[in-house]
Amino acid sequence: MKLKNGFKAVSIGEDRFIIEVGGSTVDLRSAMLINPAAELLFTALYEERDEKELVNLLLSSYDIDEETANRDVSAFISKLKERDMLD
Numbered sequence: 344m345k346l347k348n349g350f351k352a353v354s355i356g357e358d359r360f361i362i363e364v365g366g367s368t369v370d371l372r373s374a375m376l377i378n379p380a381a382e383l384l385f386t387a388l389y390e391e392r393d394e395k396e397l398v399n400l401l402l403s404s405y406d407i408d409e410e411t412a413n414r415d416v417s418a419f420i421s422k423l424k425e426r427d428m429l430d
């Protein structure tokens with residue numbers, strides 16, 4: 344899976360969001376607040392990745408167990424799919 348074109352992570356104040364950028368407009372209605380782990384996954388999805396690769400990325404970056412990493416990756420992917428952000 345891979346992100347569709349037009350999505351990027353941005354800072355608004357001290358928070359990080361995923362927003363859709365199209366042409367000269369930004370649609371903040373679909374903005375999604377993210378934490379550092381979600382931003383790591385989001386950035387990885389600029390290239391084609393499978394779920395296992397994302398789980399391994401979390402495992403190598405954070406002190407968490409595989410069950411937690413699997414659950415977090417699944418939840419994040421579900422949110423991206425709900426918002427039609429993945430190819």
